[in-house]
Amino acid sequence: MSDPVYRTDPYARELSARVVDHTDEGGVILGTTLFYPTGGGQPGDSGWIDWDGTSLAIATTVKxxxxxxxxVPAEPTRLPPIGAHVVQRLDWERRHKHMRVHTALHLLSVVIPLPVTGGAIGxxxxxxxxQMPEPPEDRxxxxxxxxxxxxxxxxVSESWITDAELEANPSLVKTMSVQPPRGGGHIRLVRIGDGVDQVDLQPCGGTHVARTGEIGRxxxxxxxxxGKQNRRVNISLDT
Structure with a gap:
């Protein structure tokens, strides 16, 4: 199976595809999808799929x-039939904010070089x-x-390593609560900076901006x- 479009081109906003299946719960599965499914602390994408003059609002996406x-449709309704050709339209403003926040959180783990016990993206x-017993002295x-x-x-770029390479380099994994999936033969790494300017490298399956300047303040x-050993650090985009 080829990599999904949300991974190969996270800036794609529209894409034609064919409906390949429906789930028992009323979900739609497409042959090729723009929509990122909930995972790794990042919410599933929302948007719309259009066909034959009909537009179906998508509330979220799951794996x-x-x-x-x-x-997952926003409400129970008629679904495009299996085999139908549809146009996917991403709620780009929401996705782009997810991308900006996600990359900012990777940088936060650089600024606070402590084990990460959890996280969430909005x-x-x-x-x-x-894992921080005492609050930081100078926030x-x-x-x-x-x-x-x-x-x-x-x-911000990506590369791939094998399961064995990850096992040989356990320090790449910063998150204690969520481990990268193993057993698929290869694991995606997200790198921030290049060469001597590299500041971060860690396993991640989510979507990111192309350069950190795109995050904004x-x-x-x-x-x-x-708890005794844990502190939660909240951040938000200034604009």
């Missing part, structure tokens, strides 16, 4: 039993939970350093106590 993206805001300095890295306009929110 099916076979790994396919299942498009449209304009996100958070990481860290303003952390915010300034995060924005400095963003302003460096570092390139980020502001820190609350740093919450989530």
């Amino acid at each position: 099916g039993a076979s790994g396919d993206s299942v498009l 449209a304009g805001r996100g958070r990481l939970d860290f 303003d300095a952390l915010e300034a350093e995060l924005n400095r890295l963003i302003d460096c306009d570092l390139v 980020v502001v820190f929110g609350k740093i919450e106590n989530k």
Whole structure:
């Protein structure tokens, strides 16, 4: 199976495809999809699929039993028939905010180099939970350093390694709560910076911006106590 379009071209906003199946719950499976399914802390994409003068609103996307993206309609309604040709239209503004926040969270894990115990991405805001017994002494300095890295306009790219290579380099995995899927033969790495300018490299299946400057300014929110060993650091896009 070839890589889905949301991975090969995360900036694609429209795509024609054919309906290959329906789920028992009323979801739609397409032969090729733009829509990212919920996973790794990133919400599933929303948008619309159009066919024969009809537009179907998609509320979210989830991963099916076979790994396919299942498009979940906003409300129960008539589905495009199996075999129908449709046009997918992504809710691009929402997806792009997910991309900006996701890349910003990778940089946050650089600014706070502690084990990550959880995280979540939203449209304009996100958070990481860290193994951090005491709150940071200077949150303003952390915010300034995060924005400095963003302003460096570092390139964001991907590469692939084998399961065995990941096992030999366990330090690549920053998240304690979610481990990258193994057993598929290869694992995607997201790299921020290039060559001597590289600042981060970690397994990730989500969507990201092409350069960190695209994130824009980020502001820190609350740093919450989530137990003896955990602190939750919230961030949001300034615009």
